[in-house]
Amino acid sequence: MEAAAPGAQPGGSPEGEAGAGGRPRGPGRCRAVRFRMPPTAISVPSVREEEPLFYRRLEELVAPGPGGFGPLFAADGWSDLTGECPRRAPAAAALTARVSPAGDRLLRKRVVWDGRGGPRPRPGQEVSVKALGALEDGGLVERDPRLTFVPGHGDVVQALELGVPTMEPGEVCFLLAASPYGYGRPGREPDVPPEAPLLFEVTLMEVRDGPDPRRPPPAARLRLGAQKRERGNFHFARGDFAAALRSYRLALRALDGSGAAPPGPQEEEELREQRVKCLNNCAAAELKLRRPGEALACCEAALCISPDNGKALFRQGKLLAEQGRDEEAALVLKRALRLEPASKAVHAELSRLVKRRAGRQPPPAPEEPRDDPPRPRSPGPSAVPAAGGLA
Numbered sequence: 001m002e003a004a005a006p007g008a009q010p011g012g013s014p015e016g017e018a019g020a021g022g023r024p025r026g027p028g029r030c031r032a033v034r035f036r037m038p039p040t041a042i043s044v045p046s047v048r049e050e051e052p053l054f055y056r057r058l059e060e061l062v063a064p065g066p067g068g069f070g071p072l073f074a075a076d077g078w079s080d081l082t083g084e085c086p087r088r089a090p091a092a093a094a095l096t097a098r099v100s101p102a103g104d105r106l107l108r109k110r111v112v113w114d115g116r117g118g119p120r121p122r123p124g125q126e127v128s129v130k131a132l133g134a135l136e137d138g139g140l141v142e143r144d145p146r147l148t149f150v151p152g153h154g155d156v157v158q159a160l161e162l163g164v165p166t167m168e169p170g171e172v173c174f175l176l177a178a179s180p181y182g183y184g185r186p187g188r189e190p191d192v193p194p195e196a197p198l199l200f201e202v203t204l205m206e207v208r209d210g211p212d213p214r215r216p217p218p219a220a221r222l223r224l225g226a227q228k229r230e231r232g233n234f235h236f237a238r239g240d241f242a243a244a245l246r247s248y249r250l251a252l253r254a255l256d257g258s259g260a261a262p263p264g265p266q267e268e269e270e271l272r273e274q275r276v277k278c279l280n281n282c283a284a285a286e287l288k289l290r291r292p293g294e295a296l297a298c299c300e301a302a303l304c305i306s307p308d309n310g311k312a313l314f315r316q317g318k319l320l321a322e323q324g325r326d327e328e329a330a331l332v333l334k335r336a337l338r339l340e341p342a343s344k345a346v347h348a349e350l351s352r353l354v355k356r357r358a359g360r361q362p363p364p365a366p367e368e369p370r371d372d373p374p375r376p377r378s379p380g381p382s383a384v385p386a387a388g389g390l391a
Contacts, residue, residue, distance in 0.1 A: 051140070054132045054201050057112065061174070061199075068136035069197045072176050078108040081162050082181075106178035107159055112201070115168025121207050126150050127164055128206040133198050141191045142200065154247045155231055157182050159200055167204040175200040186238055218263035218271065225255040225274050232281060233390050241288040248285060251278045276306045277391030283315055284390060292319055310340045311391075314349070321353050329353055 062072055072078065082104050121127050126148060133142025149155045151165050159177035167173060179185065179195040187194040216224070232247030255275050263271060283298035296319045302312040317332035333350040340346060 050130070050132060050201075051143075054134075055138070057174075057201070058134060058138070058199065061110075069176060069199060072199075073105060073108065073178070078110045078176065080105050081107045081109050081166060081175075107162060107181045108176040109163055109166060110174040110176070111171065112174060113170075113172040115171030115204065118169040118207070120168055121151060121165045121204075123152065124150065126208045127204065128208075129160070129164055130203040130205055131160065131200055133200045135192070135196055135198065139191070141188075141198070146205070153228070153250055154235065154243050155227075157198075159198065160202065163200075163202065164204060167202070169204055169207055172201065172203045175202055184238060184240075217261050218267040221254050222267070222270055222274060225251045225271075225278070227251075228254060229274070229278055229281065229391070232278075232285070236281070236285060236288075236390060241285045245282060245285040245289070248278045248282045252282075272305055276302045276309055276312070279305070280309070280311050280315070281390050283312070287315075292322065295319060296323075308339055310336055310343070310346075311389075313339070314343070314346055317346075317353075318349055321349070321356075326353060326357055330357075 062069060127150075128146055128148045129144070131142055131144045131147055132140065134140050147156065147160075149160075151161050154161070157177070158181040159175045162181070163173070163175040177198045177200065179187075179197060182196065182198040183192045185195055187196055192198070228247050228251035232244040232251065235241070235244035235247060252275060255271055255278065279298045279302035283295040283302070286292070286295035286298060296316065299312045299316040299319065302309055303316065306312070313332055313336035317329045317336060320326075320329035320332060330350070330353055333346060333353065337343065337346045337350060
């Protein structure tokens with residue numbers, strides 16, 4: 001895996017963009033996954049015009065300060081989106097069943113203005129929202145005038161993934177999110193502290209049908225694939241390996257298949273490279289989920305596209321050795337060493353295999369990738385090539 005480190009590197013993820021006040025934007029912050037679909041927009045005030053209204057409404061709920069949002073998690077007038085809620089939209093119910101225990105009362109909703117009575121977002125539809133988000137001290141950490149995403153694709157925090165499908169077009173609501181539905185235990189440097197609850201005010205502006213069934217052009221496929229892979233790296237760095245795997249698979253889905261126009265030679269090469277990166281990252285996530293068979297299959301798929309990919313060869317050899325397939329492992333690792341003669345990781349693995357075959361060392365226990373990326377300083381993790389790292 002390639003180890004994550006500050007600063008963009010070739011083959012890694014770009015740094016987070018600078019937002020208002022110089023703060024890095026997190027994944028999904030002011031980024032849009034756009035498809036060509038008919039808009040059904042509503043007219044709403046600008047974010048700057050909304051901020052004073054947001055703070056007035058916030059003060060009516062709870063005074064910012066040491067008391068925090070704690071009382072709101074038990075207050076009346078809120079609905080619990082992760083408990084029993086028969087009126088939840090099907091999209092929200094399906095997502096909730098996948099990601100949260102029933103009745104945890106850690107994600108709550110309060111309607112500010114009713115919507116126009118239109119249908120709630122259905123699974124696979126794309127939505128555009130305006131979102132403001134604040135910490136318990138009143139500090140504004142989210143300011144998105146137009147955030148576009150498909151619920152369930154893992155591009156935004158869980159509060160929005162689960163909350164927006166319960167809304168009608170034109171609706172404005174508060175979403176009160178404990179840290180598991182926000183930025184989790186690590187928070188988001190530098191503006192969201194660890195385990196911080198958040199209060200969002202969300203306006204559902206548009207609901208569109210899902211992506212155009214016709215494949216987008218190659219450049220759009222590359223952009224979407226990179227976007228999903230970067231989001232997977234973000235999940236991986238935070239230890240959410242199942243979410244990372246979902247994002248990597250969505251990236252592969254965007255990259256695979258035929259498009260509206262055939263790719264040129266350079267685009268075809270870029271599509272192959274992106275597929276290999278995603279498959280290698282799928283293998284890393286599968287290992288973290290303790291599924292070595294699936295990880296090996298991902299390595300083999302990557303090598304079908306790029307037979308001389310050193311990372312896939314190294315991981316394949318290591319997995320074969322862990323399965324006791326020593327002869328196959330030795331051949332693969334020797335090939336990896338010919339391609340990367342200076343690789344210490346390949347040297348060490350091959351040396352261990354040789355010693356074990358000579359009877360001086362017991363078979364190794366299956367182990368997870370050793371070169372996991374450290375927690376990023378911003379939600380857009382960067383990566384530096386390494387024997388076992390993310391791409």
